[in-house]
Amino acid sequence: MANPGTASTSAPALRTRVLVVDDEVPLARLVSGYLERDGFDVATATDGHEAIAQAREWDPGVIVLDLGLPGVDGIEVCRVVRTFSDCYIIMLTARVEEIDKLIGLSVGADDYLTKPFSPRELVARVKAMLRRPRQDDTGAETADMTVGSLTIDLLAREVRLAGELVDLTRTEFDVLAVLATHPRMVFSRVQLIEAVWGATWVGDEHLVDVHIAHVRRKLGDDSTAPTFIRTVRGVGYRMGPGQ
Incomplete structure (x- = not known):
C-alpha cells in the first residue's frame, strides 16, 4: 500500500487519494486492499495525530476515519481536518448509539458506516461520493x-x-x-x-x-x-x- 511520501510520485495524477485511518491494522489493510484494487491511491494512519499530519501533507480526496481512535479520537480529527480541508469524510464507528453518529456528522463528516461493514460497501460509498453531481x-x-x-x-x-x-x-x-x-x-x-x-x-x-x-x-x-x-x-x- 502507498504512503504519503511515495504515493504522489509513483501513481498517476488522476488517481483519487484515500486516507484510511483505523487503529485496527488488519481492518485498515483489508479496506486499503479493496480500495487499491478499484484504482485508488491509498495511505493509512493508526492514530489521530498521524491522521492529521498525513491529511495536511498528502491532501487526500477522501478520508475513511474511525471514530474510536486512541489518543485523539475521530471526532477531533474530523474537526481539525475541517479547518484546512474540504475532502469527503466517511466516519466508521463500532458504537450503535445514534448520538455517536450525530456527533460525528456535526463536526463535518459526510457519511458514516457502522462496524462490522462490508469493504465492498465502503468502496461503493466512496465511489458514490466522487460521482456526486456538483x-x-x-x-x-x-x-x-x-x-x-x-x-x-x-x-x-x-x-x-x-x-x-x-x-x-x-x-x-x-x-x-x-x-x-x-x-x-x-x-x-x-x-x-x-x-x-x-x-x-x-x-x-x-x-x-x-x-x-x-x-x-x-x-x-x-x-x-x-x-x-x-x-x-x-x-x-x-x-x-x-x-
Whole structure:
C-alpha cells in the first residue's frame, strides 16, 4: 500500500487519494486492499495525530476515519481536518448509539458506516461520493442566488450571510444549493439524497436531517422560526421562512 511520501510520485495524477485511518491494522489493510484494487491511491494512519499530519501533507480526496481512535479520537480529527480541508469524510464507528453518529456528522463528516461493514460497501460509498453531481451544473440562470441576507454563488461554491463568508463543507453546500436552486419546491429526504448523494447511495435517510441541522446552525437559522430553511412536516424541507 502507498504512503504519503511515495504515493504522489509513483501513481498517476488522476488517481483519487484515500486516507484510511483505523487503529485496527488488519481492518485498515483489508479496506486499503479493496480500495487499491478499484484504482485508488491509498495511505493509512493508526492514530489521530498521524491522521492529521498525513491529511495536511498528502491532501487526500477522501478520508475513511474511525471514530474510536486512541489518543485523539475521530471526532477531533474530523474537526481539525475541517479547518484546512474540504475532502469527503466517511466516519466508521463500532458504537450503535445514534448520538455517536450525530456527533460525528456535526463536526463535518459526510457519511458514516457502522462496524462490522462490508469493504465492498465502503468502496461503493466512496465511489458514490466522487460521482456526486456538483451543484454548479444545476442549470440555474444565474450563478448567484439570494435569499434575504443569504447569497449563494454556485460557480465559486461560496455562501455569504450579510456579506460574511459562511464556512460550509462540500456536502453542506450541496444540500443548501439544491434547496436554493428550487426555492418553491419541497424536497423529501429521498429526493435530497438522490440530488446530493446520488441515486445509488444506501444508508440512513436521517443523514439529511443532520446536515440540515448543521447548515441551520452555521446560518443562525432557528428551526422554530426559520428564515432560510423551512421544515414541511411529514414531507421534507424547502427554502423560505416559516409561516
